[in-house]
Amino acid sequence: xxxxxxxxxxxxxxxxxxxxxxxxxxxxxxxxxxxxxxxxxxxxxxxxxxxxxxxxxxxxxxxxxxxxxxxxxxxxxxxxxxx
Amino acid sequence: xxxxxxxxxxxxxxxxxxxxxxxxxxxxxxxxxxxxxxxxxxxxxxxxxxxxxxxxxxxxxxxxxxxxxxxxxxxxxxxxxxxxxxxxxxxxxxxxxxxxxxxxxxxxxxxxxxxxxxxxxxxxxxxxxxxxxxxxxxxxxxxxxxxxxx
Numbered sequence: 001x002x003x004x005x006x007x008x009x010x011x012x013x014x015x016x017x018x019x020x021x022x023x024x025x026x027x028x029x030x031x032x033x034x035x036x037x038x039x040x041x042x043x044x045x046x047x048x049x050x051x052x053x054x055x056x057x058x059x060x061x062x063x064x065x066x067x068x069x070x071x072x073x074x075x076x077x078x079x080x081x082x083x
Numbered sequence: 084x085x086x087x088x089x090x091x092x093x094x095x096x097x098x099x100x101x102x103x104x105x106x107x108x109x110x111x112x113x114x115x116x117x118x119x120x121x122x123x124x125x126x127x128x129x130x131x132x133x134x135x136x137x138x139x140x141x142x143x144x145x146x147x148x149x150x151x152x153x154x155x156x157x158x159x160x161x162x163x164x165x166x167x168x169x170x171x172x173x174x175x176x177x178x179x180x181x182x183x184x185x186x187x188x189x190x191x192x193x194x195x196x197x198x199x200x201x202x203x204x205x206x207x208x209x210x211x212x213x214x215x216x217x218x219x220x221x222x223x224x225x226x227x228x229x230x231x232x233x
Contacts, residue, residue, distance in 0.1 A: 004135070006133060006135055006203065006205060007133055007205035007207070007216055008216045010133075056135070056138055056203070059135075059137055059138035059141055060138075060141075061201075075135060075138065075203075077135070077203060077205070078205065078216070078219070079218075079219030080199070080200065080201065080202060080203050080204055080205065080219065081199075081204065081205050081206045081216075081217040081218070081219050082132065082134070082163060082175070082198060082199060082202050082203075082204025082205070082206070083116055083163075083174070083175055083195060083198050083199035083202070083204070083223075
């Protein structure tokens with residue numbers, strides 16, 4: 001599964017993208033957000049404020065209960081500030 | 084039509100290209116967004132816009148299609164830049180063309196409101212204290228949410 005990080009999530013985690021293989025119990029976006037902090041302190045602190053996280057699966061906005069699978073592109077980012 | 088690009092754009096030229104061969108257009112509304120030199124009482128020397136290539140284009144195409152469904156439009160254009168920009172530079176251009184002004188005005192505002200709350204862009208401001216990611220504003224969410232009620 002390909003994960004992308006943007007804006008301050010990218011700078012605090014320290015990378016813009018990575019390939020991950022979460023354990024089989026990780027079935028939804030919410031599961032993924034619960035599991036990612038186990039990868040390190042930088043993940044834990046970046047993902048601490050849940051209300052500041054937006055998630056896209058395959059480039060579409062997704063909710064926490066959305067099912068994710070191998071081969072998906074999951075992006076994590078803060079609320080957008082363009083325009 | 085939508086374009087996500089690093090380069091600057093020429094508003095006059097874009098307006099001309101959009102309208103020159105379409106004489107059913109009676110009114111054109113446009114919004115041009117610029118980089119300001121002050122935000123939250125701090126001087127800004129530059130701003131860098133990061134975006135999510137692929138999703139950005141997809142989102143902009145979706146909101147443009149929605150505007151064409153809701154209003155009678157003959158043409159439209161969204162240009163959004165990314166990369167580093169200094170105060171005074173052009174960031175975003177939204178143009179809507181219609182037979183009558185009401186559709187053009189309303190859809191232009193709709194597109195900007197939606198773009199601000201949906202399109203995956205993030206602003207990093209350069210100040211004397213270093214770089215600072217801009218926080219999203221509730222007022223932008225409020226502006227976008229009023230379009231649900233109609």
